[in-house]
Amino acid sequence: MNAGVETARASLGIAIRASVVFIALCGIIYPLVCTGIAQVIMPGRANGSLITDAKGQVIGSSLIGQKFDDPKHFQGRVSSIDYKADASGSNNRGREMGYGEL
Numbered sequence: 001m002n003a004g005v006e007t008a009r010a011s012l013g014i015a016i017r018a019s020v021v022f023i024a025l026c027g028i029i030y031p032l033v034c035t036g037i038a039q040v041i042m043p044g045r046a047n048g049s050l051i052t053d054a055k056g057q058v059i060g061s062s063l064i065g066q067k068f069d070d071p072k073h074f075q076g077r078v079s080s081i082d083y084k085a086d087a088s089g090s091n092n093r094g095r096e097m098g099y100g101e102l
Contacts, residue, residue: 049061
């Protein structure tokens with residue numbers, strides 16, 4: 001075969017092996033190590049700072065805003081999801097859905 005083809009094939013093999021190694025390292029091993037360290041050092045925060053009631057059931061998170069109606073409280077954190085913890089992801093409202101211009 002041509003020397004250029006052999007060089008290209010060798011370079012492609014190196015690139016594929018390097019990609020597999022870095023995908024495994026950065027996409028699997030590193031996140032697992034970071035999660036494991038976080039679970040050991042600060043398990044409450046690593047699991048979402050969950051708040052439980054007397055029965056042990058999860059009732060919310062200390063990181064998500066709460067609605068305060070009592071006049072003794074100044075104002076709670078504003079919420080675009082009506083303080084529902086199960087809907088705490090992005091609402092993804094954009095121009096295509098009729099929510100204004102970008």
